[in-house]
Structure formats: C-alpha cells, structure tokens
Amino acid sequence: MDSAPSSTSVAVVGLGAIGTRLVVELACAGTSDVFACARRKFAALELVGVETPLECTPRIEVDSAHVRRVDWVLLCTKAQHVESARDWLRALRRDDTPVAVLQNGVEHRERLAGMVRGEFVVPVVVDAPTERVRDGSVRARGPARLSVSRDALGQRFAELFRGSNVLVEQVDDVRALAWAKLVHNCAGAARALEARSTLAAVLGRRELAARLAAEAVEVATALGVVLPAGAGASATAAALALEPDRRTSLESDLALGRPTEIDARNGAVARLGAQLGVDVRWNALALQQLR
Ligand SMILES: NC(=O)c1ccc[n+]([C@@H]2O[C@H](COP(=O)([O-])OP(=O)(O)OC[C@H]3O[C@@H](n4cnc5c(N)ncnc54)[C@H](OP(=O)(O)O)[C@@H]3O)[C@@H](O)[C@H]2O)c1
Incomplete structure (x- = not known):
C-alpha cells in the first residue's frame, strides 16, 4: 500500500483514546515524523482489540518549547481542553498549517477562534470507538472511520492515513x-x-x-x-x-x-x-x- 510522502510531519496533540490510536496507526503505516504532544511521557504506545495489535515508540513531547513547526496538527483533546492546547498550536504551526480537529460537537472552528484562522481548521467527524486501557494503551471497539469535507484540505488529510487501517471518507456535507x-x-x-x-x-x-x-x-x-x-x-x-x-x-x-x-x-x-x-x-x- 502507498504511504504518505515521507516529508510530511504530523503532530498529534492529546494522547488519549483517539490520539493514541491515530499515532499508532500513523507510525505503523510509515507516515513520516509523526510525534505526540501530551501532558506526560509514556514508554510505548499500543493499540489492541484489532486483528493485528500494533505498537510503536514514537517521540512524545511534553513541553511546547521543545517542538518545531510541522505540516499538520491533529488536535485530539476533548473539546473542553482546547484552550489549554493554545501553546502547542502556537509552537507547532506556521500561519497556514492546517489543524484537523478530531472532536465531537459542531463548533470546531469556533473553538479555535483567536488561535487558528477558520480556513485552516479541518473539522473531523470521528467514528472510531476506542477506550483507554491505561496510559499508552488503547482498545479499539470497532473500526476507525474519519469523515472530512470533500475539498483540498480534506484530500490532504485523507492522504496522511494512506496505508493505515483508518478509513478517511470525504463527504459533501460534513x-x-x-x-x-x-x-x-x-x-x-x-x-x-x-x-x-x-x-x-x-x-x-x-x-x-x-x-x-x-x-x-x-x-x-x-x-x-x-x-x-x-x-x-x-x-x-x-x-x-x-x-x-x-x-x-x-x-x-x-x-x-x-x-x-x-x-x-x-x-x-x-x-x-x-x-x-x-x-x-x-x-x-x-x-x-x-x-
Ligand atoms: N474515544 C472514542 O471512542 C471517541 C469516539 C468518537 C469521538 N470521540 C471524540 O474525540 C475527542 C477525543 O476523545 P478521547 O476519547 O480521545 O478523549 P481522551 O481519552 O480524554 O483523550 C484526550 C487527551 O487529551 C489530553 N490533553 C488534554 N489537554 C491537553 C493539553 N493541553 N496538551 C496535551 N494533551 C492534552 C488528555 O490528557 P490527560 O490524559 O492528562 O487527561 C487526554 O489524554 C472527543 O471530542 C470525543 O468526544 C471519541
């Protein structure tokens, strides 16, 4: 299977159920330079509850002063923690770096107002039942499907997951x-x-x-x-x-x-x-x- 271009750098902010699952999938698919931004370090990450359990040891950063700018940010905190991710977003982004917001609700752009211009926010509807077993270990309770808009950024987002078990679908009305x-x-x-x-x-x-x-x-x-x-x-x-x-x-x-x-x-x-x-x-x- 194809993988995303090796130059693509991806930072996943929030290593809970969804963030851990996506970091493991991206790392195992060979998407280059995926790393995680978390509130504490874990030794390794694993995804169980799938046909072939996956594990990896990606870089995990806990201090926004230590990260560089990336091509993509995947925001995987819960909605109520977006404000606390402000320093991560400031450190990880150039002015035009897209931020995929993998959260429930309908106010993805509004939540990032004042941090990221609306045109660079990619709302993602997450259908990926996943539970946290412990820090660094998550269990899938069903397949992972992410839905994004059928537009240029949605297409680039979908390409990040090529070669992984995560299905990204582009829809007309996200x-x-x-x-x-x-x-x-x-x-x-x-x-x-x-x-x-x-x-x-x-x-x-x-x-x-x-x-x-x-x-x-x-x-x-x-x-x-x-x-x-x-x-x-x-x-x-x-x-x-x-x-x-x-x-x-x-x-x-x-x-x-x-x-x-x-x-x-x-x-x-x-x-x-x-x-x-x-x-x-x-x-x-x-x-x-x-x-
Ligand atoms: N899990 C599912 O099955 C599922 C399915 C569909 C949609 N969703 C949606 O997906 C979103 C994420 O859910 P989740 O289940 O992954 O939540 P979660 O397990 O609570 O994970 C959120 C993670 O974000 C971390 N975090 C919070 N503030 C942070 C910060 N400032 N910097 C770095 N990390 C930070 C939390 O750290 P701590 O560990 O320290 O709290 C936690 O690990 C939610 O909107 C949820 O509704 C989840």
Whole structure:
C-alpha cells in the first residue's frame, strides 16, 4: 500500500483514546515524523482489540518549547481542553498549517477562534470507538472511520492515513454529519441526566432521550442543516440501547469528577437554540446538571 510522502510531519496533540490510536496507526503505516504532544511521557504506545495489535515508540513531547513547526496538527483533546492546547498550536504551526480537529460537537472552528484562522481548521467527524486501557494503551471497539469535507484540505488529510487501517471518507456535507452525531450525543446524555435530576427522572429515559434529540433536530433544522430522515428516532433508540454495564465518556468524566464535554454537546444545542428562539429546555437542563 502507498504511504504518505515521507516529508510530511504530523503532530498529534492529546494522547488519549483517539490520539493514541491515530499515532499508532500513523507510525505503523510509515507516515513520516509523526510525534505526540501530551501532558506526560509514556514508554510505548499500543493499540489492541484489532486483528493485528500494533505498537510503536514514537517521540512524545511534553513541553511546547521543545517542538518545531510541522505540516499538520491533529488536535485530539476533548473539546473542553482546547484552550489549554493554545501553546502547542502556537509552537507547532506556521500561519497556514492546517489543524484537523478530531472532536465531537459542531463548533470546531469556533473553538479555535483567536488561535487558528477558520480556513485552516479541518473539522473531523470521528467514528472510531476506542477506550483507554491505561496510559499508552488503547482498545479499539470497532473500526476507525474519519469523515472530512470533500475539498483540498480534506484530500490532504485523507492522504496522511494512506496505508493505515483508518478509513478517511470525504463527504459533501460534513456539517450535517457532525450535527447528526450531535443529535446522538444529546440523546445519549439521557441516562446521566436521569440519574442527576428529579425532573428528568420523572419523565423517564425514553421520553427524555426523545426530547433531547428532538430539540437538537429542531435547532439543526433552524440553522438550515439537512439531517437524515428519522435522525431523532435513531438517536433515541441508540440512547436506549447503551450497554448497562459500560459508561459513556460523559459518564466516566462525571464519575471521575472531571470537566465534561457537555458544553460542546447539549450545551451547543442550548446556546444555539436560545439564539434562534427554539425551546431547548431539556438540553439546557442537561448543560446545567452535567458540567
Ligand atoms: N474515544 C472514542 O471512542 C471517541 C469516539 C468518537 C469521538 N470521540 C471524540 O474525540 C475527542 C477525543 O476523545 P478521547 O476519547 O480521545 O478523549 P481522551 O481519552 O480524554 O483523550 C484526550 C487527551 O487529551 C489530553 N490533553 C488534554 N489537554 C491537553 C493539553 N493541553 N496538551 C496535551 N494533551 C492534552 C488528555 O490528557 P490527560 O490524559 O492528562 O487527561 C487526554 O489524554 C472527543 O471530542 C470525543 O468526544 C471519541
């Protein structure tokens, strides 16, 4: 298989579930000079849960003063940690270095406002179920598919992953795809919300998930986003099908007392809905209860 040109330098910021998986894939595919920017060093990285487990020992930097400029930055922190990555972005980028933002939500460009000009931000919709086993070790729970816009930067992003097991697809409307995922994520908050709000518990998980999803669909529609038919119903069904003994990433962060991604998920719907005059009371409640 072809690999990306050997001169391409790639920095992956954030070595959690997604960042580790992508560094391992890029390093093993032979993409040149991939290194990671993390908050601490690990001895080695591994990806398990795939047919052929992969491991590598890439360079891991923990201080932005020690990095040089690269051709691509892949931002793999959670949405709430983008601000803390400011020094990395400043040190790693020339003015026109693209930043692929591999995060949930629909505000990829807005999150980087003041750090990266919008034209150099590449929103990526991530469909790559992955869990962290421990620092440096992640388990795939399904194939990795990344969706980007069908444009020149999307094409260059896709080329980075040539020769790897990561499928990159270029789509006509990445914004609509991001919104469809957001509808799912909003409904997925029902279980956590039910456990933290008497008002939500009275409604019951099915109705709660349906209302969270319906509000998100209404906001998307008000913004002119065309979602697949039945987007709300399929998000509700997925929220009800969550495995009882496995926490979502939102639930894990809540259990560990960490800041959650709620502001980028139900919070985005609550914010945009309020601006547009859409009734978003259940997403606003989720934002209030699940920060
Ligand atoms: N995991 C999945 O299956 C999955 C699937 C689809 C979409 N997503 C989305 O992908 C994004 C990333 O998720 P994830 O599961 O990979 O999250 P994660 O496991 O929490 O990884 C994020 C990593 O970023 C690191 N980080 C935070 N601030 C940093 C900084 N300033 N400098 C360097 N590193 C920093 C964190 O460090 P610490 O280890 O010190 O906290 C953590 O290792 C999220 O938007 C998520 O919703 C995830």
